[in-house]
Amino acid sequence: MTIQHVAIVGGTHGNEITGLHLVQHWQESPDEVLRNSFATELHIANPQANRIMKRYVDQDLNRQFALEDLNNTALTNYEQSRAKAINHMLGPKEDPRVDFVIDLHTTTANMGLTLVISENSPFLIGMAFYIKSHMPETVLFYEPKERLDDYFLASLGRHNGLLIEVGPTPQGLLRADVYDLTRRATLHALDYIEHTNRGDVLDLPDSYEAFEFVDTIKLPESTDGRRxxxxxxxxxxxxxxPINPGDPLFLTFSGEVIPYSGNATHYLAFVNEAAYYDRNIGVSLMNKITLQRP
Structure with a gap:
């Protein structure tokens, strides 16, 4: 497998400005992201949301890239139309022009440097392992999906893509540490592609600890949706x-503790993520797994 075209995308969410500023920096000073064996292109995904400093104008852009939705001409709001334009630019999803997509995100949750892995492929898991071998603080977030059904922008790549998620940082804010983690992880991803194209043998572990997505839990709400x-x-x-059955999970405005009602220990992610308040989601639940390199 040879990668010929890589797209780095920032600003998919308009108020996550770390990736936006990295892409703008690299557009002005591209040498850092250039490699000999493939072409790197740089894109800002959601310029209108960036201008108004909101996550989205009408709807979350990073939920619009399932093949069925891209081919549905009745979906015409701003983000739905923007997804179709990006698909035309990088895809089409059924037979993409771009081989791999790196999509840069931030979170308000205390998740450090997290790599979202959406496919159990030797190439993608190898990339994640390569980054973690250079940046041991990296957390591997495993959420496999069929590429054509996957609604994330990164799934537009012929060989899928990598979503880099770094936090905590408030929406609309630049933090130098978050910027640096995002930058270094991206450059390691590009280095890995270069090594792969050259056929270099990399000394990587056979496995790493990872967290596999299970479900989300909503914040306490009334039947009419009031939090x-x-x-x-x-x-x-x-x-x-970890969170164990019976552990405190939520606190009502009147001071009542609501315990975790699950019947097994899980692990938390996206804790109190501000971006998910539009869906009233409080936490994500994960299983701790050992991720093997195929």
Missing amino acids: WGMVHPSVQDQDYQ
Whole structure:
């Protein structure tokens, strides 16, 4: 397998400006992202949302890239139309022009440097392992999907893509540490592609600890959708830490503790993610797994 075209995308969410500024920097000073064996192109995904500093104008852009939706001409709001334009630019998804996509994101949750792995392929898992071998603080977030059904922008790549998620950082804010983690992870991803194209033998571990997505849990809400509770203080900032049945999970506005009602220990992610308040989601649940390199 040879990678010929790589797209680095920033600003998919308009108020996540780390990736936006990295892409703009590389557009002005591209030498850092140039490699000998493939072409690197740089794109800003959601310029209108960037201008108004909101996650989206009408709808989350990073949920619009399932093949069925891209081919549905009745879906015409701003982000739905923008997804079709990006698909025309990088795809089409059924037979993409671009081989691999790196999509840059930030989170308000305390998730550090997280790589979202959407496919159990030797290439993609090898890339994640390569980055983690150079940046041991990296967390591997495993959420496999069929590429054509996957609604993330990164799935437009012929050989899929990598979503880099770094936090915590408030929406609309630049933090130098988050910027640096994102930059270094991206450059390691490009180096890995260069090594792969050259046929270099890389000394990588056979496995790493990872977290596999299970489900989300909503914040306490009434039958009419009104929120009446928040994430419990003992859970706040505890991303990738265990939660056991009966542990405190939420706290109502009147001070009542709502325990975790699951029947098994899970691990937390996207704890109190501000971007998910539009769907009233409080936390994601994960299983800790050993991810093997195929």
